Amino acid sequence: MLQDKILNFINGEFVSTNKWFENRTPISNAVIGQVAEAGKAEVDAAVAAAQAALKGPWGKMTLAKRVELLEALVAEINNRFDEFLEAECADTGKPKSLASHIDIPRGAANFKVFADVIKNVPGEFFDMATPDGSTAINYTYRSPVGVVGVICPWNLPLLLMTWKVGPALACGNTVVVKPSEETPRTAALLGEVMNKVGIPKGVYNVVHGFGPNSAGEFLTTHPDVDAITFTGETRTGEIINRAASVGSRPVSLEMGGKNAAIVFADCDFDAAIEGTLRSAFANCGQVCLGTERVYVERPIFEKFVAAMKAGAEKLKIGVPNDLATGMGPLISKEHQNKVLSYFQIAKEEGATIVTGGGVPDMPGELQDGCWVQPTIWTGLPETARVIKEEIFGPCCHIAPFDSEEEVLKKANDNIYGLATAIWTKDVSRANRVAQQMEVGIAWVNSWFLRDLRTAFGGAKQSGIGREGGVHSLEFYTELKNICIKL
């Protein structure tokens, strides 16, 4: 059953306020709930609870017990899998077939992987000679950074939130989470799970609201927040980076992308088409790692465009519960307007519209939903805005190329540097191109294939820092060197 009132979660309790905002489902744009917006007072209370928890039972807990609790979280998320699925699909409109494979299982896996990391990570040790002929030993010790402010986007709400809350808790921190105003449900539901498994009060807190002059700003400018981790747009990340600079607090930023796929003529054609269709249209194109620029070696260009067109036109646009649905709606009317404005810009820039470019006909109440067609363009110059700017919708431009040098230059000519997908059977070339791509993540003959122990993050304006596996420890712990003269 979906809740009609979505509350803040502070110090182990669900907290209402006297200011509410609407929770809408993008499949029809209907209001399906009301969310209690946290003001300064609630953010203060959440941060104070998180500070207190650091000094309480959580701070004193053994690593073994913490790991046990994280593993209990995994089990309880899995117990309540269907509720998480329902909540995520209500907020986002994404197909259940997608959320049941990606969003919710990763919500659980994000706790498991960091429980394992923290159990197994070794420290560093150096033995040294001292000037007086004696010796000293140096070893490292990791302490939590403290209260971590977690600011989340709406595209993969539970997945991206737990990708930060998992390592934060594994390392012994406490958190105050600000979910996106578009997708408050799963963060609130996780509060119930925290209580059920016995995570001490104040360790996990959720404050709902917006960015400027709301919970987001109150949280990131709060002097008792010790570190801030953010996923979202680059422009918002810059504001958060400035907020974090007050008090010199550590910040981790996972931001926008304008990712290029590079398809060589020797690729496994069917695999390249399947992967590129997924990377352009999965989650209605609302994946930071998604492909919006495709470069295809000229001998297979026409064939590739035709196969992409056929694949896009086969995608069934529909509601979450329909297992045949291949693509849901965009997140909101505001975002639909943004994406449609780029569809218009593409026309004005002189693009050839291979397929899509508008709003699909939807029946009944779905007419008011935030739908757009999967869209493919060709024929634009590299300077076009739809090739330069992140759109975050189900669309891509496909351009031919003739040489490796040319395609590398084009693919790298962007302010973003998050991810790439390279399609070729030539392993030497794959390695050469991957090394020269200015990105944090390079996939070869795959896309969104995630081993959670690997480093994840962006180059250039796509991010600062890396999270994942032991890399997360760099951000979520304070590394201390202890030197003992013997």
Ligand SMILES: NC(=O)c1ccc[n+]([C@@H]2O[C@H](COP(=O)([O-])OP(=O)(O)OC[C@H]3O[C@@H](n4cnc5c(N)ncnc54)[C@H](O)[C@@H]3O)[C@@H](O)[C@H]2O)c1
């Ligand atoms: N690199 C990655 O790992 C990654 C992953 C997912 C999404 N993204 C990016 O996220 C974007 C889509 O998400 P979005 O639209 O929710 O991003 P957004 O930047 O609009 O919002 C993200 C969060 O920041 C909050 N926020 C906004 N202004 C704020 C302020 N002044 N102070 C504090 N908080 C503020 C929002 O309320 C929301 O919770 C895309 O650009 C996408 O590429 C990046």
Ligand SMILES: O=C/C=C/C=C(\O)C(=O)O
């Ligand atoms: O939309 C962005 C997707 C990010 C994915 C991850 O952060 C991940 O898989 O850990």
